[in-house]
Amino acid sequence: MPYSIAFQDHFSNPRNVGELDDATHTAEETNPVCGDRLRLSLRLADNRIVAARFLAYGCPPTLACGSVLTEMIEGKTVEEAFLITRNDIINAIGKLPSRKSHAAALAFEALRAALQAK
Amino acid sequence: MTALRKRVYMDHSATTPVDGRVVEAMLPFLTQKFGNASSVHTFGQEARAAVDKARREVAALIGARHSEIVFTSGGTEANNLALRGIAETAAPFGRHLITSAIEHPAVSEVCDYLERRQGWAVTRLPVYEEGIVRVEDLRAVLRDDTTLISVMLANNEIGTLQPVAEIGEFVSHLRASGRRHLWFHTDAVQAAGRMEVDVEKLGCDLLSLSAHKLYAPKGTGALYVRRGVRLAPQTFGGRQERERRTGTESVANIVAFGRAAQLACEELEARINVMKTLLARFEAGVTARIEDVVFNGDRARRLPHLSNISFRFIEAEGLLINLDLQGVAVSTGSACSSGSLEPSPVIRALGRNEELARGSIRFSLGKDTSEEDVDYVLEVLPRAVQSLRNLSPLYQKALTERACNLEAQTLTSI
Structure with a gap:
């Protein structure tokens, strides 16, 4: 198994699965090459992410990155969330094989899109 | 924790464990009887025998016949030797070959090579939803310059049986009517040991085998070359295998292959019965416990040990890893291409959409698979599928749509 303990944990027990009924911001991003999808819904209050949920379709790294991303952003201000990079997501999941780094990119794009969405 | 976990191997189409009786037969040829089969002395004679x-x-x-068997390093080399060796012999008489759209890469990529680099024209027969080529299609695409036909006996991803005996009959009719330069190869790597394979009944000129699908070690295979078929060698530097495949014989591995073949002959019927019964139990369990599944390939004309299933709304790799974390080994399509992001070309060839192609898993049983193994997978699999579906935006969308449809139906029925 080339995946880290953190990866296996998020993959086996994904956090914050689903969709928020009272989301203020949502986005669904698709990787045009492999077709992986990540749907992110956020509730913002006072410029802070108070809740985050995700749905994902695709390879295991996409699922794990979705899960770890929701954990990373809950409680952060919008400005703090904008500072999160692809590498931060990869580090949080404990490294990805390079051919799977597109999974972190998808999570990153979904976060950006959601924060900018109405 | 991992040490106590139950492990179930359901990937026998990728490879099989070596049978203890096979190990026993081969061991002396690694230690005491280690001679080179080409040596003249007693050590060599032992190995030769x-x-x-x-x-x-x-x-x-x-x-x-024994003289028709050429030992190789495996199924891939057998397929390469067959196609490249015949292509070289046949080229002066015509450079058109017919194959199927679902061959293993060890055949399909040789065909691609011949097409790109050697000036061959290649026709790939479609397999339709059932995953089986049609002999009438082959008749229709046959050309005057067709010199080679290669169609597998059973597919490695979906297990469907191809009409090889009918193709063989067609080829022999053509020969009877005076056609001399046409050769017929079949890849029987997945079929051997799982169904009766008889080169006379099949009417093929060349047939590929692999030892490690038969409970012998990896690294050995064989090519059957019908007596009288001239095959241009692809390796030089020795006289072994009647100069059709040179290089020092891997004696211990060949002994293992022989013993495994003997056991497969003796136990064939019993093995088929065990695998058929367990596969039926497995498939009934899947059907009863999991919704939105699609079985790939013809349900009747197929190998007794293999089930290829598409699980809607999820991607196979996630399911594979989820099952692996629970000790269950399966594969997504061909093991050779599982590192790529491309959906299985075999499943696509059935006309399945991308979602179904990406969600397909191959379960393949073996002679030693037990009822307990099957039941464990049936316990683990529905949960794994459901947990991935809970994550899937495609599944959530489908649920919403179904709820709407149900509501609409209820309204109209009032």
Whole structure:
């Protein structure tokens, strides 16, 4: 198994699965090459992410990155969330094989899109 | 925690464990009887005798003569030798070959090479939803310059049986009517040991085998070459295998292959019965416990040990890893291409959409698979599928749509 303990944990027990009924911001991003999808819904209050949920379709790294991303952003201000990079997501999941780094990119794009969405 | 976990291997189409009886047969040829089969002394003679015995055993598995068996390094080399060796012999008489759209890469990529680099025209027969080529299609695409046909006996991803005996009959009709330069190869790597394979009934000129699908070690295979077929060698530097495949024989591995072939002959019927019964139990369990599944490939004309299933709304790799974390080994499509992001070309060839192609998993049982193994997978699999579906935006969307449809139906029925 080339995946880290953190990866296996998020993959086996994904956090914050689903969709928020009272989301203020949502986005669904698709990787045009492999077709992986990540749907992110956020509730913002006072410029802070108070809740985050995700749905994902695709390879295991996409699922794990979705899960770890929701954990990373809950409680952060919008400005703090904008500072999160692809590498931060990869580090949080404990490294990805390079051919799977597109999974972190998808999570990153979904976060950006959601924060900018109405 | 991992040490106590139950492990179930359901990937016998990728490879099989080596049978203890096979290990026992081969071991002396690694230590005491280690001679080079080409040596003149007693050590060499012992090795030669063992290789000859194994050759007869492998020949018996497929109803061939021992002189028609060429040992190779495996199924891939057997397929390469067959196609490239015949292509070289046949090229002066015509450069058109017919194959199927679902061959293993060891065949399809040789065809691609011949097409790109050697000036061959290649026709790939479609397989339709059932995953089986049609002989009438082959008749229709046959050309005057067709010199080579290669169609597998059973597919490695979906297990469907191809009409090889009918193609063989067609080829022999053509020969009877005076056509001399046409050769017929079949890849029987997945079929051998899982169904009766008889080169006379199949009417093929060349047939590929692999030892490690038969409970022998990896690294050995064989090519059956019908007597009288001239095959241009692809390796030089020795006289081994009647100069059709040179290089020092891997004696211990060949002995193992022979013993495994002998056991496969003796136990074939019993193995088929065990696998068929367990596969039926498995498939009934899947059907009863999991919704939105699609079985790929013809349900009747197929190998007894393999089930290829598409699980809607999820991607197979996630399911594979989820099952692996619970000790269950399966594969997504061909093991050779599982590192790529491309959906299985075999499943696509059935006309399945991308979602179904990406969600397909191959379960393949073996002679030693138990009822307990099947039941464990049936316990783990529905949960794994459901947990991935809970994550899937495609599944959530489908649920919403179904709820709407149900509501609409309820309203109209009032």
